[in-house]
Amino acid sequence: MGYQLTKTQMDELFRELSETYDLYAPVLMKGEGCFSETDVVRYGKVTSPDEIVWDRKSDYSYKETLLPINETLFYFTEDTASVPQGPKRDRLVFLRSCDLYGVKRLDEIYLKNGFSDYYYARIRERTKFVLMGCGTPCKSGFCVSMGTNRAENYDLYIKPDGELGYADCRCGELEEYFRKAGAVEARVVPDYAEENREQVTLPKKLSNESFTREIWNEYGARCIGCGRCNFVCPTCTCFTMQDVFYRDNEKAGERRRVWASCQVDGYTDIAGGISFRKTQGERFRFKVMHKIYDYEKRFGYPMCVGCGRCDDVCPEYISYSNCINRLAKEEEE
């Protein structure tokens, strides 16, 4: 059902929702960017629409609301282990169309890839998604090229518009909040990006033969292996395990899983001091091939959703989207 709300009703709606749900949305973290007097937009808890950054894509994706950067899997003592409790409240996660397609990728890996991951599932089950519109598409995204510009499977769509607000509610459980806030019914269609400045053509003939292309060496020489592209990515799902033995009593501790990056040293290290992808070029190749080839081979659709965050964050100005276009162009030649 679609609704129109006044500003006061919007505020009331958020207040009421906050009573039941934890609301996670893109928030401006002032002064917390890389450089002096720069900001970062990343996910935080909110209770009002004014705290949310509506007009700019978040620098870091929604991913950390479903998959904590550090998650304790269990605590152990000498002879027992205990699993920490999951989230105590349901949550609403505000995100854009490309990111909602990203959730599908996370689900694929954590719920449908052989077995369901207990930790991911218990957060995911309690999460509903609130779509944010893309009336003015972002500069670096290429969601139209990736077919991720028009997400339909949202629970709620919300758009503040000056003194008014619009919503499209597709979740029965949330309808009552609109009645309570006194919203009037209206026809509301989400703002979708119809066209992007960035357009990407996927290469069609990638194979293991592609491993030897010169392009990887070129990017390898530029990449510094910081992993930012992975950490901002709404579809990267890799983690590593850390067993922590408390310093004042090494008989107790915890096992954590922590985000990992295929670009950072240590990712392919195994026992015996062996490391598979030693050069930055090999790692870059792996990432690109995984996003547009390996994943698709297995699940039938590309992993990348075209949000463009990796392009925005790279300190060496490596454009992943340009790399894909170059690969496609090389095939033509």
Place this chain on the structure above:
Amino acid sequence: MGMDINTKKLKKNAFRVSKERGIGAARIRVPGGYLDAEILGMVQEISQTYGNGYVHLTTRQGFEIEGIRFEDMEAINKKLQPIIEKLEINQEEPGAGYPASGTRNISACIGNNVCPFANYNTAELAKKIEKKVFPNDLHFKIACTGCSNDCAKARMHDFGIIGMTMPQYDPSRCVSCQACIKGCRSLSVDALRMENYKIVRDTEKCIGCGVCITKCPTRALTRSKKKYYKLAIMGRTGKRNPRLGKDFLVWADEENIIKIILNTYRFVKEYISPNAPGGKEHIGYIIDRVGFEEYKKWALDGVELMPETILNDCIYWDGIHFDNQGK
């Protein structure tokens, strides 16, 4: 009729007596070295009208318009007026040029307007200090530099203000990638290590340069809301005993630094040698003469430091002494 010019007045008015008789140079101070490009055109016009068409970019980030004739000084001062106004220089008499030259232009590195390493807006602070100290005939050199790289050579100044930031660490965002550790080791002082997969900062070693923060890929490390500064004092070049400034305050705040600078003006007025040539004596020599303890008393008058500020109680300067052949 011979040329009758008061060279002392001329120098105070920011002109220079050159080695060529009758010819001088006009000096334009640009606090923080930061200016509207429009001023470049004004400098050009003065140079081409009254000078020899050449301008020296001074080591203190001003302009020195070469080859001007002393008889044109008044006309040049009129032409300098829009520059002085645009740069918001404190002035006693409009149209009369710069009112003093003893306290040197406050210089600054490019700062956080542009530089990824800088921890604050250096030009803004330079201008703020300029407003408080200028015009003044005492020989003070002050520089603002964005980080411990010290591109502004702040340690060669009486007061070197070096930007710092207190790293804020959120372990729940840390992925143990060690980019901060590697960055600190290769670019700074190696103050970070990993314990139980989390970062430990050696607070004794950390110089607050902020490199770790720029390297962090997840925003686990961020800047402190408060801006911090290191105040290095009594560095100098010169013929007798050039030396690097030493840290007086570490993790200090802007207001107290300005207070200390103003207190130092009072100290110098009290203790400057009556025989100082041109009324100028390096502050460091005055401190050498009267003792650091006495200086400290004056400098810290009315100063209430923040709890985190480290005050170095004793400072000994070394530097080069020529009485032992520079050894």
